[in-house]
Amino acid sequence: MTEAITAEQTGADSPLLARRTSKRWLITAALTTAIVVLPVLSVIIFALFPEENIWPHLLDTTLPRYLTTTLQLMAGVAIITLTIGLATAWAVTMCEFPGRRFFEWAMLLPFAVPAYVIAYVYTSLLDYAGPVQTTLREWFGWRNAADYWFPEIRSLEGATLMIGLVLYPYVYLLARAAFLEQSPSLFAVSRSLGHSALSTFFRVVLPIARPAVAVGLSLVMMETLNDFGTVDFFAVQTLTAGLFDTWMNLGNLGGAAQIATTMLAFVVILVTLERYSRRKQQQFAARDNRDPIRRFTMSFPRQLICVAVCALPVIFGFLLPAITLGQYAWEYFDESWNTDFIRNTLNSLFLSGTAALTTLVVGVTLAYSRRLHNTRGMQIMMRLSSLGYAMPGAVLAVGVIVPLAAFDNQVDSIMRDTFGVSSGLLLSGSAFALIFAYTVRFLAVSAGSVESALQKITPSMDMASRSLGHTPGQTLVKVHLPMLRGTLITAALVVFVDVMKELPATLILRPFNFETLATYVYQFASDEQLAHSALPALIIVLAGIIPIILMSKSISGTRSIS
Amino acid sequence: MRLKLAATAIAAACALPMQASADGEVNIYSYRQAYLLEPLLNAFEEDTGIETNVVFAKKGLAERLEREGRNSPADLVMTVDISRINELVERDLVQSVENDTLEKNIPENLRHPDGKWFALTTRGRLIFASKERVEEGEITTYEQLADEKWNDRICTRSGKHPYNIALFSSMIAHHGEEQTEEWLAGLKDNLARKPQGGDRDQIKAIHAGECDIAIGNSYYYGNMLNDENQREQAEAVRLVFPNADGRGTHINISGIALTNSAPNRDNAIRLMEFLSTPKAQRIYAEANTEYPANPEVKPSGIVAEWGEINPDDLSLQEIAENRNAAVKMVDRVDYDN
Numbered sequence: 001m002t003e004a005i006t007a008e009q010t011g012a013d014s015p016l017l018a019r020r021t022s023k024r025w026l027i028t029a030a031l032t033t034a035i036v037v038l039p040v041l042s043v044i045i046f047a048l049f050p051e052e053n054i055w056p057h058l059l060d061t062t063l064p065r066y067l068t069t070t071l072q073l074m075a076g077v078a079i080i081t082l083t084i085g086l087a088t089a090w091a092v093t094m095c096e097f098p099g100r101r102f103f104e105w106a107m108l109l110p111f112a113v114p115a116y117v118i119a120y121v122y123t124s125l126l127d128y129a130g131p132v133q134t135t136l137r138e139w140f141g142w143r144n145a146a147d148y149w150f151p152e153i154r155s156l157e158g159a160t161l162m163i164g165l166v167l168y169p170y171v172y173l174l175a176r177a178a179f180l181e182q183s184p185s186l187f188a189v190s191r192s193l194g195h196s197a198l199s200t201f202f203r204v205v206l207p208i209a210r211p212a213v214a215v216g217l218s219l220v221m222m223e224t225l226n227d228f229g230t231v232d233f234f235a236v237q238t239l240t241a242g243l244f245d246t247w248m249n250l251g252n253l254g255g256a257a258q259i260a261t262t263m264l265a266f267v268v269i270l271v272t273l274e275r276y277s278r279r280k281q282q283q284f285a286a287r288d289n290r291d292p293i294r295r296f297t298m299s300f301p302r303q304l305i306c307v308a309v310c311a312l313p314v315i316f317g318f319l320l321p322a323i324t325l326g327q328y329a330w331e332y333f334d335e336s337w338n339t340d341f342i343r344n345t346l347n348s349l350f351l352s353g354t355a356a357l358t359t360l361v362v363g364v365t366l367a368y369s370r371r372l373h374n375t376r377g378m379q380i381m382m383r384l385s386s387l388g389y390a391m392p393g394a395v396l397a398v399g400v401i402v403p404l405a406a407f408d409n410q411v412d413s414i415m416r417d418t419f420g421v422s423s424g425l426l427l428s429g430s431a432f433a434l435i436f437a438y439t440v441r442f443l444a445v446s447a448g449s450v451e452s453a454l455q456k457i458t459p460s461m462d463m464a465s466r467s468l469g470h471t472p473g474q475t476l477v478k479v480h481l482p483m484l485r486g487t488l489i490t491a492a493l494v495v496f497v498d499v500m501k502e503l504p505a506t507l508i509l510r511p512f513n514f515e516t517l518a519t520y521v522y523q524f525a526s527d528e529q530l531a532h533s534a535l536p537a538l539i540i541v542l543a544g545i546i547p548i549i550l551m552s553k554s555i556s557g558t559r560s561i562s
Numbered sequence: 563m564r565l566k567l568a569a570t571a572i573a574a575a576c577a578l579p580m581q582a583s584a585d586g587e588v589n590i591y592s593y594r595q596a597y598l599l600e601p602l603l604n605a606f607e608e609d610t611g612i613e614t615n616v617v618f619a620k621k622g623l624a625e626r627l628e629r630e631g632r633n634s635p636a637d638l639v640m641t642v643d644i645s646r647i648n649e650l651v652e653r654d655l656v657q658s659v660e661n662d663t664l665e666k667n668i669p670e671n672l673r674h675p676d677g678k679w680f681a682l683t684t685r686g687r688l689i690f691a692s693k694e695r696v697e698e699g700e701i702t703t704y705e706q707l708a709d710e711k712w713n714d715r716i717c718t719r720s721g722k723h724p725y726n727i728a729l730f731s732s733m734i735a736h737h738g739e740e741q742t743e744e745w746l747a748g749l750k751d752n753l754a755r756k757p758q759g760g761d762r763d764q765i766k767a768i769h770a771g772e773c774d775i776a777i778g779n780s781y782y783y784g785n786m787l788n789d790e791n792q793r794e795q796a797e798a799v800r801l802v803f804p805n806a807d808g809r810g811t812h813i814n815i816s817g818i819a820l821t822n823s824a825p826n827r828d829n830a831i832r833l834m835e836f837l838s839t840p841k842a843q844r845i846y847a848e849a850n851t852e853y854p855a856n857p858e859v860k861p862s863g864i865v866a867e868w869g870e871i872n873p874d875d876l877s878l879q880e881i882a883e884n885r886n887a888a889v890k891m892v893d894r895v896d897y898d899n
Contacts, residue, residue: 061893123759129770129795144771154758235720235758237898245722248621249889251649331791398625405629412633425633428626429617508622512589512615512635515596519618523595526620531791 025472026378029369032362033381039399039440040264040387046398047261050254054246062242070225070238073160077224078217080164084313085171085216090201091310093179096295097303103310104176105552110317111169112544114501114518116229117537119162120530121321123233126153154234162230165317167220173490173551174216174449178209181456184293197296211455214274215448219389222267222444226392229503239263240392253398260395267390268383322541328534340515345539348516351431351506352499355438356492362439363446363491368476371454371462382447389444393504400437400509404428429511437505442498446491453487454480493551497544517543587613588829591623592640594816599640601845606836612829627655627821634823637830640682642816643724645731647679648882656819661831667838667856671875672815681815681878682837683852685779686871687729688811689802690765692774696800701775704733704804704812708748716752717764717773721897722889725761725779725814730891731884732812735876739887747895757898762786769798779814780871784851784864801868810874814881815855 058066091097092104110118126132133150142148152158182205190200206213231238239259247256298306366385370378388396408425415423427433457480465475481488503518510519517540524533592599596618603614617623617636627634627650639656641647650656651674659677672681691701701707707716718726733742754773764776765786776799786796803811818837824830836842843854847862853871860866892898 057890057893061890061896065899127763128772129766154756233759235756235898244621245889249722249724249727250886251645251652253625394621398622401622401626401629405626405631409631409633422633425630425635428630429635504621507619508626510617512617514617523597523618527595527598529789 025369025372029366033385036385036440038403042399042402043257046254046257051252054255066239066242074224076160077164081168081171081220084168088310089172089175091306095306096297097306105549106314107172108169108548110166112541113166115166118321119230119233121324156236159230159234159236170219171216174212178212211452215452222390264390325534325538328531329538332532344515344517344520352496355435355499356496358439359442359446359495360492363450366447367450367454386444388440397505397508433509438499442495445494449491453484493547496547588637588826588833589615589635590638591636592616592618594642601849632823636821637824637826639819644878645882645885647817651678657822659820663835672855679817679819681817681855683816683846684813685852686811686813688780689804690776690799692768693800695774708745712752714754715774717767717776718757720757721892727888728814729812730888731881734884735880743891750895750897766795769795781851806872810872813873
């Protein structure tokens, strides 16, 4: 039922769509991009004016290690997230086994656990003084570290595992949505032509899901590249560590911005390569997608394997950390429990909700404009607007301050000159600054997933709607948005959970006396006492679960399954 | 629909901010955790009726202050390290304060010559030694940390942490770069494990038997003793005040500075004065087991039990000036790997 899969470039950029469209969408998209790209631009400008040239020192000393470590970390996380994400997405979509419906949403649970929290929890469990090693020593009568070998959690491998465990849901989520959208008849055809299930997965299913998986993986890669909390805690020296060292210890913001810009270029090259390699593919979803998926029925041992494959990531990525936090929360309950608690939770919910909505609106606007005007310029705008995700949060935050403060001070100067009154700071240090920062940062999430979903809707839909007299806007609302419902909800909820966990930009940009759950937890975590704020940390995790359940329900709901 | 959604979102966003510029307030950008400031600020509010507003972050506040410029709502910046506060002076973001109360309460070596910053507390960077495995008097100076006898027996946090950087800077000030680099390479060779974790983690590692010697700030030890879940680990170590009989123990400060914009200047100076008074200094000393900057106030209970601290009287300014040299030295000896 699917037409033109992996076909050569066809009517997708049919001039019909563009010619009949007013310039309004194009202008809106251009303006939006211009605003959203400002913070990134500020950082690039910083890079032009370093305090001193940092590169000779870096090249002589730490740069080779920073680079190797960064690449190793990224490769490791890519392998972990792809393996877990694809295997579990395939299992819950295509296999019938006990607990499948539970795992459909439970696979997403680790997503709610911030990487810095899971890192802390595993360190306290697994380091020399932790319960695991202490117990082993008691059992085997070892006296000290020299008597036995135990894997060091604070290591590159440890960091890879921690980050992989909480980020694989990106891949899982997008892969699963893509698998659900695929027509089961394709699979049946491949099997009838003599391919095994495994071979069909790699030759048919995965290539079709590739754009979505690529979006998921690129989000994972960018988050990994920008992670500071975990690598800092584990003393793993990545480029980000070098960046913050240059900024905070050498007082060289320009040098730090140069490192950030280099990382940005690296991400852009990766993403471009991936896109280039599938430049000739064009995919459209089936017109009629109501063909039910027929799941495999399997022997009992195979069912057990499915259960194990799905259960392990959830146990290690969610259950164990949550239980440990729960235990701390119990021990330190009196210190954790106070009246600010509800206010902080509300702040977090408000910011996450507003940012999710804003990001979605901007993302849809950009992705749809690109559909209408599929020009090189529009493609570049799409890419530019997603750059915010490829930068460490704290650096981006400084980039956000620059245009906002410049705007505020400009308005203030004009007010002082003409009316003799000061308007002070209007946007800086307000919740607006936070929402703006989140939008810039997480736009890649919404724009990327909306774009890849829109690409799968055949242009004949637009043509039909337009020839029936609808404007592009009406077509979007009446045709595309309903078809994209699953994608939209997913994108919004991913941003919601991401904002819930976001820390560095929130810390720097927030108004006075303003705490979110994440900043509140960080106060204690940064003072080496996360246990004292285990309760709010647990709430971040729990608050993330609700949207996760909704998310999963809505995705299943987009597809009838028998 | 698009527009309506966006408008609602923006309206909601703008309804939320609490821009603080009304009278009877003072606004603080703090590098120190807000919960640590709370008891002090509560006491100030009770005494004066002036409200305090805080933003806490570990990075980016100097940039925010700089960009906000003359319209910045911030009156005061509070930091936990000499080089952070010195950076504010170098970037010309803070102003001089001439004030009799402050000059009377804070000794001259603990404030900027032109009153551009004032220390509020000091903390010693101490050596922790295993009670079991290290004899009393076996180690008494920072210099001895590079002795071969400690091979594979020392734990520290990252050499890049500001507290270690300040210690290494003070070594550069005393011994010059060349000799310090030799010392640092020796210390690095003695490390039992790759530098990691925070200061508390080093004490925990001694308790666990992973190493015998660690470097850490005095108050981490004090706070571990005050936490019943960590007391046993803290009790495994003995405090050593390095170089007590010589030039004195390296100290760092937490401090405060008045911003250039300071819209609530008078209230801000009242808060600075208040924080230097014995009442506030006592709260500092007790809540976070630090050393009060005001010499009239004696250290709190458990801190007093450790005995007198003989602080190195090297100027803090000089420590700040050696920062970049120390950071690069840490890279050269590959301390963190």
